[in-house]
Amino acid sequence: MISANLSAVFYLASGILFILALRGLSSPETSRQGNLFGILGMIIAITVTILSVGNFSSSIIYLLVFFVAGGAIGSFIAFKIPMTAMPELVAGFHSLVGLAAVFVAISAFLNPGAFNLGSPSNIKLASLVEMSIGAAIGAITFTGSIIAFLKLRGIMSGAPITFTGQHFINLALGISIIVLIFYLCKTQVDSFFWSVIFISFLIGILLIIPIGGADMPVVISMLNSYSGWAAAGIGFTLENTALIITGALVGSSGAILSYIMCKGMNRSFANVILGGFGADNSSNEVGKNKDQKPVKNGNAEDAAFLMKNASSVIIVPGYGMAVAQAQHALREMVDKLKKNGVTIKYAIHPVAGRMPGHMNVLLAEANVPYDEVFELDDINNDFANTDVAFVIGANDVTNPIAKTDPKSPIFGMPVLDVEKCKSVLFVKRSLSPGYAGVDNELFYRDNTLMLFADAKKMTEDIVKNIE
Amino acid sequence: MEIDPFIFRLSIFVLAIFVGYYVVWSVTPSLHTPLMSVTNAISSVIIVGAIIAALAGTSENIFETSKIFGFFAIILAAINIFGGFLVTQRMLQMYKKKKTKK
Numbered sequence: 001m002i003s004a005n006l007s008a009v010f011y012l013a014s015g016i017l018f019i020l021a022l023r024g025l026s027s028p029e030t031s032r033q034g035n036l037f038g039i040l041g042m043i044i045a046i047t048v049t050i051l052s053v054g055n056f057s058s059s060i061i062y063l064l065v066f067f068v069a070g071g072a073i074g075s076f077i078a079f080k081i082p083m084t085a086m087p088e089l090v091a092g093f094h095s096l097v098g099l100a101a102v103f104v105a106i107s108a109f110l111n112p113g114a115f116n117l118g119s120p121s122n123i124k125l126a127s128l129v130e131m132s133i134g135a136a137i138g139a140i141t142f143t144g145s146i147i148a149f150l151k152l153r154g155i156m157s158g159a160p161i162t163f164t165g166q167h168f169i170n171l172a173l174g175i176s177i178i179v180l181i182f183y184l185c186k187t188q189v190d191s192f193f194w195s196v197i198f199i200s201f202l203i204g205i206l207l208i209i210p211i212g213g214a215d216m217p218v219v220i221s222m223l224n225s226y227s228g229w230a231a232a233g234i235g236f237t238l239e240n241t242a243l244i245i246t247g248a249l250v251g252s253s254g255a256i257l258s259y260i261m262c263k264g265m266n267r268s269f270a271n272v273i274l275g276g277f278g279a280d281n282s283s284n285e286v287g288k289n290k291d292q293k294p295v296k297n298g299n300a301e302d303a304a305f306l307m308k309n310a311s312s313v314i315i316v317p318g319y320g321m322a323v324a325q326a327q328h329a330l331r332e333m334v335d336k337l338k339k340n341g342v343t344i345k346y347a348i349h350p351v352a353g354r355m356p357g358h359m360n361v362l363l364a365e366a367n368v369p370y371d372e373v374f375e376l377d378d379i380n381n382d383f384a385n386t387d388v389a390f391v392i393g394a395n396d397v398t399n400p401i402a403k404t405d406p407k408s409p410i411f412g413m414p415v416l417d418v419e420k421c422k423s424v425l426f427v428k429r430s431l432s433p434g435y436a437g438v439d440n441e442l443f444y445r446d447n448t449l450m451l452f453a454d455a456k457k458m459t460e461d462i463v464k465n466i467e
Numbered sequence: 468m469e470i471d472p473f474i475f476r477l478s479i480f481v482l483a484i485f486v487g488y489y490v491v492w493s494v495t496p497s498l499h500t501p502l503m504s505v506t507n508a509i510s511s512v513i514i515v516g517a518i519i520a521a522l523a524g525t526s527e528n529i530f531e532t533s534k535i536f537g538f539f540a541i542i543l544a545a546i547n548i549f550g551g552f553l554v555t556q557r558m559l560q561m562y563k564k565k566k567t568k569k
Contacts (some may be wrong), residue, residue, distance in 0.1 A: 078551075
């Protein structure tokens with residue numbers, strides 16, 4: 001139908017549209033337009049592919065049926081999903097990209113003629129390497145994302161699963177994949193190909209199970225990156241520019257996000273991936289402190305009084321807010337406070353929540369204007385001239401011990417300086433330590449008032465008490 | 468001696484990594500979640516491979532194994548394309564500026 005050269009030009013165009021889609025995200029105003037560019041790029045890529053194959057036999061009917069079926073499922077999910085479930089949704093979607101990459105690689109392996117790669121058991125060497133790599137990364141992405149999904153969804157415990165020799169096994173499996181690909185290229189025997197896929201599925205599982213719940217922002221970003229590299233691998237196999245460009249974009253995007261998340265925790269990527277963090281150092285250290293130090297215990301009335309009479313309040317949301325779905329109640333509280341002439345800002349730590357930008361989406365959902373929401377670096381100096389910090393569902397990211405105690409596991413992690421406020425309100429269900437298993441000394445300070453309750457319930461009670 | 472076309476694709480790949488690097492650093496942190504969902508949606512452009520697989524061959528037999536894998540990949544990618552772009556759009560609609568009144 002259309003020549004290979006013409007379709008290559010169109011693929012380039014859709015690759016550029018994808019770049020513009022990401023470019024649009026540099027500010028909320030341009031982001032919606034960016035998304036449209038992305039959709040346009042996708043339409044071009046799909047149309048051009050169908051035209052360039054130019055086979056309008058009954059297959060195309062089936063193709064449309066499957067496409068529409070998938071589209072219907074996808075649209076349904078997109079409209080139904082609550083914003084608090086975004087992390088698991090994204091993890092689930094990553095798994096689909098991974099599996100699709102595996103399937104495409106299998107098709108290309110079984111019927112290389114269709115892709116112009118030679119004939120079965122006589123596939124071009126380079127293509128064979130590319131499709132094996134694409135399939136392997138795709139398979140790792142698939143099972144890894146499934147595990148991440150199960151952990152985020154709470155179906156599987158978020159606690160890290162570790163056993164002796166874990167890293168050695170992973171390493172051995174990784175090496176065996178390289179060996180298998182080598183023999184696959186040498187002999188073209190298909191059982192090597194299946195083994196590569198099978199072992200990659202296994203690696204995906206083993207890679208994610210030792211990583212704890214609160215390290216999920218890194219995991220999701222990493223799997224995002226993998227899905228990109230898988231797409232790029234398939235792109236090389238199919239000699240398709242759109243796929244290569246997209247794969248590179250997505251791959252580097254995920255890698256950058258992983259880097260930002262690791263930096264937000266002051267931990268190396270290796271440290272997160274090797275896992276086991278926050279597994280069992282919680283019990284011994286905390287038990288001692290709990291009974292000795294006095295804690296100031298407040299109720300909704302005290303909190304309402306304190307904030308109503310403040311001139312400025314900074315709100316520090318964390319994962320607990322997402323769990324309790326407290327964002328709407330929080331917004332209501334803020335509206336009341338604003339009517340009382342209180343200035344409100346929100347402070348977001350890079351790793352608050354379970355995925356990059358998680359808190360921002362929830363606040364946006366609750367109609368909080370994005371220009372009231374600030375990142376750590378932009379707001380940290382403001383705490384000193386603020387009356388009240390309202391910490392809702394965050395813990396480790398406010399712990400001043402990260403600045404003072406070099407022995408602490410979170411030492412060096414950038415934290416929000418909430419202790420510099422005149423008073424700190426902490427909404428929390430108990431005094432239990434956060435994910436890092438470190439006691440938060442803020443709880444015991446004189447200017448801290450603990451509000452023990454579910455985040456949503458406490459916020460609603462405060463709202464009632466403000467009038 | 469002619470240059471292998473692979474080298475051209477590799478060049479595109481490497482350049483695209485650099486483009487991605489600079490573009491993604493300019494994404495505002497508050498939009499990192501939409502960034503993930505949109506990158507997820509665009510990586511479903513892998514559907515082009517699935518389409519080729521599904522439409523392959525002149526035979527009317529759609530039950531060839533390679534075609535079946537193609538069809539399955541189409542479903543998976545389509546879920547992602549629609550789900551990814553729509554959920555991104557839904558999120559981006561929510562990002563609003565402060566109202567000027569009051």
